Amino acid sequence: MTPPAVPDEILGLRRSIDNIDAALVHLLAERFKMTERVGHLKAVGGLPPADPARDRQQIDRLTAMATEAGLDPEFAEGFRAFIVAEVIRHHERIAAEYAAGHLEGDVPALDTFA
Numbered sequence: 177m178t179p180p181a182v183p184d185e186i187l188g189l190r191r192s193i194d195n196i197d198a199a200l201v202h203l204l205a206e207r208f209k210m211t212e213r214v215g216h217l218k219a220v221g222g223l224p225p226a227d228p229a230r231d232r233q234q235i236d237r238l239t240a241m242a243t244e245a246g247l248d249p250e251f252a253e254g255f256r257a258f259i260v261a262e263v264i265r266h267h268e269r270i271a272a273e274y275a276a277g278h279l280e281g282d283v284p285a286l287d288t289f290a
């Protein structure tokens with residue numbers, strides 16, 4: 177049996193969902209450019225990849241924002257933790273590259289328009 181046709185309203189909503197997904201991908205790409213540079217600056221400055229105090233601030237801020245926005249704060253925290261875990265992996269790799277002498281002290285310029 178063929179399923180019923182997808183109603184026009186759902187098709188319209190999907191166009192907006194696609195736009196939002198595109199914005200999320202672009203925002204995440206920009207965020208990773210910032211955190212990549214933070215990773216270089218931390219490695220050169222002798223700072224550890226993870227910063228639990230900064231994490232605490234972000235959890236408190238995002239939990240409040242999510243609650244205010246009507247987004248499940250547990251979901252928001254899971255999403256934040258997922259991204260930060262990936263950032264910390266990047267920072268550990270960058271630090272290891274400096275430690276192995278594969279990177280010198282020149283921190284690559286921030287390229288937000290690439």
Ligand SMILES: C=C(O[C@@H]1C=C(C(=O)O)C=C[C@H]1O)C(=O)O
Pocket residue numbers: 211214225226227228230231234259260263264
């Ligand atoms: C990017 C940083 O490094 C880590 C990653 C963070 C993030 O992705 O927001 C926040 C804190 C750190 O655990 C930072 O210290 O700002």
